[in-house]
Amino acid sequence: MSRIVKFYGSIIGKKAVVAVTGLMLLGFLILHSIGNLKGFLPPNSAGEPDIDVYAHFLTVMGEPLLPDMVALWAIRIILLVALTLHVVTVSKLAAHNRRARPVAYRNHKHVAASLPARWMFVTGGIILTFLIIHLLQFTTGTIDPTPIVYGCVYSNLYYAFQKWWILLFYIGALSMVGLHVFHGAWSAFQTLGIDNPDRNRKLRGFALGAAAFLVIGFLSLPTLMYFDVMKHPNAYGESCVVSDGRAE
């Protein structure tokens, strides 16, 4: 226990916690984005959209060993703990850093720091706000500007992204994710002491690739749905027929 106290007590230990939780959240985002790309796959023999089949799988993941929802909730709890640690630790470090320079420069030039690096705290804050709205919209259904029907992922997405302002909101939020990951996905490895001159290009490439993958992976389906390139959900048979207005 004293080891954990000592570790978390040091700023390098805190940074390592931010790095590890950040990488966990990045891993989740990559899987989430791959899951969303299933929206492009053809329906199964029963006519259900592939993404709906996948969504159902998430609820029964781990069967027959685990009862329904157990694996999903375990992952949710792990992610929630990771997110909390990430945000709380970063806030502590930011407060520490503010104390380190009580008198500001009149003129302080940045000659190396990239914009994404300098705006990490801001992009992170926006992502956190977005995340809450996103969960209220698609997970709990508390905010429902468009119909949200449990299990009907494809049609839920389709109707949501018929509205230009929802699409615009997501494009904005995902750009923030892209900027955050562009710095964070490399910075995490540097913080953990994994980066070195041999690996630097690869890790920088990984961060750029991960950022680009997330932005393109998440935004492709909604954008194509808005521009009517994707099939209307009614084309997918009877199971998820939702009216344009409210759920029936």
Added chain:
Amino acid sequence: MKFKLEIWRQQNGQDTGAFVTHEVDDVSPDTSFLEMLDILNENLTQTGGEPIAFDSDCREGICGMCSLVINGEAHGPKRATTTCQLYMRHFPDGASITVEPWRSGAFPVVRDLAVDRSAFDRIMRAGGYVTVHSGPKPDPNDVPVNPEISEKALDASTCIGCGACVAACPNGAAMLYTAAKVSHLSLLPQGQPERYERVQKMVNQMEKEGFGSCRNYGECEAQCPKSISIDFIGHMNRELLRATVVEPDDLRGDMKTQ
């Protein structure tokens, strides 16, 4: 050449300080930045003003005594250069130049542009040493060292402890300084006996002094007059994580089979 200088003037640590505009005329392009300040001080003294306090010593870029944030950059706009090696020809004629001290809570202003950098000495005292035997002089090359590792340790050892990394860091972190010192000693065989306690003690002292934390901006490396790589920060992080997470505290305790 002629320059308009906006210089930070502060009587002492208690004074709040403010920028004061000074003008210098007739400066040769081959005057170094510090010589230009000497000329200005000469003028100030002759006209009954207070000369500007600033640090300098060797004036050949190796002692680490000169400082100054010039136009927002530690040691001025030229890369891999200390303030004393900066010349007025690096500025356009008639330029307005802002000169500030290192800004860090751990480097209190002594007067004007001179700051107290003894926080660095305390970090060194915490663990920046190696054990040596006090017997007869050892043979040179007595201890075999991989030449690549030795070169890397020497790269770290080029740190002159000027504090530009702290001044340049948006977070006021002293990670590059501490990392250079930790890496320099822990890479070499002579530094092994204290390897894991050194990194913990030095990082601990660095935090106690109130330096900020690293966000991997890379500003320190870019503004370091010796261009020390942030690779050493990664190295120090690895050493600290290993020391606190992996290495056992109890090296000689009992083991039970059941």
